[in-house]
Amino acid sequence: MKLRFTKMQGAGNDFVVLDATQQPMPLTTDQLRRVADRRFGVGCDQILVIEAPSSPDVDFGYRIFNSDGSEVEQCGNGARCFVRFVVDKGLTSKRTIRVQTVNALLELRLREDGRVTVDMGAPIFDLPRIPFDPRGTEPKAEHGFQCWPLDLGDGMTADVAVLSMGNPHAVQRVDDVDQAPVGLVGPLVETHEAFPRRVNAGFLQVLSRNEVKLRVFERGAGETLACGTGACAAVVAGIRLGWLDEAVEVHTRGGDLRIEWAGMTPGGPGLDAPVYMTGPAQTVFEGEIEL
Numbered sequence: 001m002k003l004r005f006t007k008m009q010g011a012g013n014d015f016v017v018l019d020a021t022q023q024p025m026p027l028t029t030d031q032l033r034r035v036a037d038r039r040f041g042v043g044c045d046q047i048l049v050i051e052a053p054s055s056p057d058v059d060f061g062y063r064i065f066n067s068d069g070s071e072v073e074q075c076g077n078g079a080r081c082f083v084r085f086v087v088d089k090g091l092t093s094k095r096t097i098r099v100q101t102v103n104a105l106l107e108l109r110l111r112e113d114g115r116v117t118v119d120m121g122a123p124i125f126d127l128p129r130i131p132f133d134p135r136g137t138e139p140k141a142e143h144g145f146q147c148w149p150l151d152l153g154d155g156m157t158a159d160v161a162v163l164s165m166g167n168p169h170a171v172q173r174v175d176d177v178d179q180a181p182v183g184l185v186g187p188l189v190e191t192h193e194a195f196p197r198r199v200n201a202g203f204l205q206v207l208s209r210n211e212v213k214l215r216v217f218e219r220g221a222g223e224t225l226a227c228g229t230g231a232c233a234a235v236v237a238g239i240r241l242g243w244l245d246e247a248v249e250v251h252t253r254g255g256d257l258r259i260e261w262a263g264m265t266p267g268g269p270g271l272d273a274p275v276y277m278t279g280p281a282q283t284v285f286e287g288e289i290e291l
């Protein structure tokens with residue numbers, strides 16, 4: 001089977017985008033892994049499949065697969081590439097687009113400057129919905145929000161704030177993100193037994209109340225140059241813990257993202273406020289692969 005694809009990137013988080021709006025594209029886990037493989041395939045962190053809408057309330061369906069072939073609920077950088085793709089391919093003339101993921105409805109807006117703003121919806125703090133099972137551990141509370149001490153074995157521990165942006169995140173604060181042992185600690189957090197569906201592990205360095213550096217060891221993909229939902233989760237956690245203000249520039253290894261959340265703003269909408277993410281989205285090349 002020949003598969004036409006578009007290679008895209010958003011802040012260095014890279015994607016193979018497949019247009020399944022005309023006909024379904026049911027790829028097996030092995031085929032997804034092959035496409036994502038950087039030596040034997042095209043190479044990417046995630047595969048995005050764009051589908052016809054399942055209801056009149058949305059413009060498109062959108063499925064996301066990690067490079068290990070697992071299907072996931074949400075992908076922030078991917079959502080921005082999604083908009084660029086459907087606009088550039090002429091699949092829509094709209095500039096505000098509604099898409100259905102496996103568990104959420106997203107609203108995406110292509111801006112005049114070419115960047116994309118995504119309404120990522122409200123963060124989820126309810127532990128079973130993340131899902132996170134503290135297994136009897138007591139949390140440490142700061143400003144009414146909690147960090148959970150995870151035992152990582154061999155004398156290692158990590159204090160993580162846990163939340164979902166549609167997909168699960170565990171965020172830990174570090175003094176210097178460039179020196180943080182992301183490759184060692186990331187997989188231990190990702191597969192920790194407290195997270196029954198694994199988790200994305202974020203490492204957050206706070207530079208000021210409006211500026212942070214972030215690295216994320218992603219569930220099912222390893223460390224990526226940027227993670228959009230990871231940036232949303234890290235900023236929301238930082239705001240809830242009293243470290244950050246409402247609008248934050250997030251510097252990742254692949255580029256910058258702007259995250260805004262008014263969930264703790266006095267007189268604001270409260271914890272159900274949506275998170276807004278703005279950042280770049282670019283096509284890199286197009287091609288065909290024989291599977």
Ligand SMILES: N[C@@H](CCC[C@H](N)C(=O)O)C(=O)O
Pocket residue numbers: 013045046066072073074075076077078167168200218219220221224226227228229230
């Ligand atoms: N790169 C993404 C997140 C992709 C999914 C994630 N690895 C998961 O398993 O939840 C982003 O930009 O949000």
